[in-house]
Amino acid sequence: MVKKIKTDDASGRGAVEGFKVPFPGRMYKYTEEEINAVVEVMRNADGLTQGPYMKQFEEDFKTYTGANHAFAVDNATNALRLSAILCRLKPGDEVIIPAYTFCATAIPFGMTGAKIVWADIDEDRRVVAPEDIERKITEKTKAIVVVHLLGMPVDMEAVIAIAEKHNLRVVEDCAQAPSAAIDGRQVGTFGDFGCFSFHGAKNMTTLGEGGMLTVRSNQDAALVPGIRHNGCRAYAGERQRYWVPAMSNVDIDIEGIWPNNFCIGEAQCALGSFLLKRLDKINDTLIAQATKIKKALADVPELSFHKIPEGYRHIYHQFVMHFDGSALGKDRNDLMDVLANKYKIRVIVQYYPLYRYPLFQRLGAGEHDCPVLERWWDNSFSFPWWCGIPDETIDYLVSSLKDAIVELKGA
Numbered sequence: 001m002v003k004k005i006k007t008d009d010a011s012g013r014g015a016v017e018g019f020k021v022p023f024p025g026r027m028y029k030y031t032e033e034e035i036n037a038v039v040e041v042m043r044n045a046d047g048l049t050q051g052p053y054m055k056q057f058e059e060d061f062k063t064y065t066g067a068n069h070a071f072a073v074d075n076a077t078n079a080l081r082l083s084a085i086l087c088r089l090k091p092g093d094e095v096i097i098p099a100y101t102f103c104a105t106a107i108p109f110g111m112t113g114a115k116i117v118w119a120d121i122d123e124d125r126r127v128v129a130p131e132d133i134e135r136k137i138t139e140k141t142k143a144i145v146v147v148h149l150l151g152m153p154v155d156m157e158a159v160i161a162i163a164e165k166h167n168l169r170v171v172e173d174c175a176q177a178p179s180a181a182i183d184g185r186q187v188g189t190f191g192d193f194g195c196f197s198f199h200g201a202k203n204m205t206t207l208g209e210g211g212m213l214t215v216r217s218n219q220d221a222a223l224v225p226g227i228r229h230n231g232c233r234a235y236a237g238e239r240q241r242y243w244v245p246a247m248s249n250v251d252i253d254i255e256g257i258w259p260n261n262f263c264i265g266e267a268q269c270a271l272g273s274f275l276l277k278r279l280d281k282i283n284d285t286l287i288a289q290a291t292k293i294k295k296a297l298a299d300v301p302e303l304s305f306h307k308i309p310e311g312y313r314h315i316y317h318q319f320v321m322h323f324d325g326s327a328l329g330k331d332r333n334d335l336m337d338v339l340a341n342k343y344k345i346r347v348i349v350q351y352y353p354l355y356r357y358p359l360f361q362r363l364g365a366g367e368h369d370c371p372v373l374e375r376w377w378d379n380s381f382s383f384p385w386w387c388g389i390p391d392e393t394i395d396y397l398v399s400s401l402k403d404a405i406v407e408l409k410g411a
């Protein structure tokens with residue numbers, strides 16, 4: 001048996017030991033060049049925030065993604081918070097959000113006082129279904145949030161068409177999907193806002209925390225710097241005395257909004273610029289691993305994967321599959337028991353449909369109508385996943401999974 005250990009670990013991943021194949025918290029190791037980039041900032045940066053490294057990182061991110069504007073922030077939760085503020089949501093409004101995602105997608109929108117309306121998934125693509133979004137629009141709806149969950153792009157052509165028809169704002173949660181794309185166009189460039197995460201477990205991490213907000217319109221972009229930094233912006237033009245008026249231009253352009261500090265440090269930004277140079281390689285490795293595993297499991301009818309339309313680049317932030325054991329009278333938990341206890345493989349389950357969490361129920365977001373997610377989620381699971389899984393580990397994972405299903409058939 002794998003051994004449960006007492007832990008304070010909030011990630012839920014560290015609570016068990018004794019695995020042959022673990023589920024690491026980090027995707028990859030930093031290179032010496034990346035480590036040196038951080039050290040250089042420690043030596044040289046004059047002020048460790050909002051300086052030249054941040055500006056460079058924002059420029060590099062714009063070039064890499066093709067976004068009109070990019071603002072580095074401390075995490076994706078606050079990129080989403082900035083989006084929610086800029087959507088001008090207030091009590092009485094409604095915002096449509098996928099129920100299948102990490103809780104940080106929804107919390108910043110809940111904070112505005114707007115009502116969260118949960119959207120269902122598309123069973124084939126396993127990300128939010130545009131037709132379900134449209135079904136849930138009312139005259140109170142002000143914004144749509146989509147999530148390119150696990151690195152799989154949402155059908156943005158359909159989402160944008162719906163938003164234009166109903167005059168709604170669109171926020172793309174790209175936390176798990178940097179460089180995921182549709183026909184070469186990257187996620188985060190379709191909607192009004194794109195929110196990226198550089199958290200420690202992501203495909204690209206700036207020392208554990210970090211994020212980027214991409215913005216489409218010049219009007220929205222002009223409002224970000226003040227909200228991002230306690231209402232402070234540089235003065236435009238010259239001043240006769242540099243100390244009059246004091247400090248910087250402290251004001252806010254949106255009625256009734258308190259600004260905040262959502263800034264990121266210079267060392268993280270310097271690292272971010274370097275990581276962008278090898279993000280394609282990291283994602284290509286993850287895609288190759290996923291392709292290999294899917295091919296090896298293609299003859300197991302009980303297992304199914306995301307169906308990826310032609311032209312979509314799914315970058316596999318995680319590798320999730322679905323187990324249909326109904327003909328065997330078994331479910332995901334039976335399979336995970338065998339994988340964990342006999343084969344010592346740390347398969348995990350990610351994100352309950354958010355309306356099932358007490359947090360959302362207590363905050364008035366427990367109501368739901370997501371039949372596909374209800375049917376699908378309870379039998380999905382994530383395989384151990386990181387960048388550069390050795391071939392022999394992939395072989396062990398695949399053969400163990402096949403053997404476990406054969407054993408369930410005989411049980």
Ligand SMILES: Cc1ncc(COP(=O)(O)O)c(C=O)c1O
Pocket residue numbers: 074075076077078101102104105147149173175176196197198199209210211
């Ligand atoms: C889908 C999704 N949205 C938002 C976030 C929040 O990102 P951050 O940790 O950078 O605030 C995460 C992070 O795990 C995420 O997976």
